């Protein structure tokens with residue numbers, strides 16, 4: 001039975017009556033007929049026999065459909081999977097009319113910032129950069145905006161946009177709204193339910209959850225928009241590999257338990273970091289003292305498991321800390337079962353508004369005390385030059 005949350009022609013059962021924690025487990029499974037597998041297979045075909053609608057491997061794939069169904073069930077909107085999160089954002093930006101006005105965070109994910117700067121430089125779009133956590137500033141930028149692009153919480157500064165208020169205000173002015181839901185996941189917030197037109201994910205992070213794939217998705221309840229984006233994927237060829245999609249499908253099954261545990265670890269580690277002599281400032285919306293705590297608490301179901309903090313000893317000391325850990329890996333990315341950290345300004349593309357001594361720490365599902373011992377000793381060691 002196909003429902004409004006599923007992609008057109010979805011062969012999968014609806015799970016609309018279930019909680020999100022059950023849907024991550026149950027959605028995108030094969031039909032329950034005798035001897036069917038409980039999991040979909042890896043559909044390794046570049047072409048399909050005629051006559052029929054499948055056609056060619058760039059047009060669709062049964063493994064993609066299963067993951068699309070699972071994400072559709074969580075975001076409540078038909079979903080397309082693409083080759084990366086950046087491919088999903090690029091697909092959305094590519095369908096904006098030339099000269100579109102994009103209102104976006106001034107320090108969102110660095111890859112998105114590069115895309116925005118390129119769109120400006122080529123004349124494809126005008127970009128209004130705002131502090132997405134400053135609701136009045138965003139509201140003031142809305143008149144004349146074509147697309148309000150909300151990454152929330154932001155990467156890496158963990159700022160939180162008041163999604164219910166901003167989405168409602170933009171929709172009242174007939175402005176398109178896209179949300180990058182990578183940090184929160186649909187378990188913590190569902191932007192389409194708040195009225196956003198499009199939600200994108202870097203599935204490479206929490207949804208796949210094991211730092212072993214690069215993938216993206218885009219979800220929308222608008223059938224015409226869905227079709228335009230499906231055409232972009234097909235024509236531009238930003239398609240995912242079936243094996244990567246299958247890995248993400250395997251990963252999504254444990255999203256609920258992974259996130260629950262990682263968030264629990266993250267809150268405790270954020271509290272301890274805020275008392276640490278090597279730490280100048282902790283950025284984590286779960287801390288009651290965080291400037292974004294009240295906004296996040298007002299509509300999010302949790303605060304996620306990414307923490308950022310500014311090292312008191314500056315950029316060099318931050319680098320020394322990241323190099324000194326034994327359990328936490330010194331690597332980019334986030335959302336995997338394993339904890340990772342890095343100083344964000346080791347990348348030349350990081351926004352100038354991000355402090356050079358900021359470390360982004362993605363908390364995984366390891367034992368809390370093992371993690372803390374490692375983080376504490378790496379930070380203490382980094383204070384000695």
Ligand SMILES: Cc1ncc(COP(=O)(O)O)c(C=O)c1O
Nearest residue numbers: 084085086109155182202204215
């Ligand atoms: C918030 C956010 N959006 C999008 C992306 C891009 O995703 P991908 O690396 O899958 O292209 C990232 C990657 O770090 C991200 O953190």
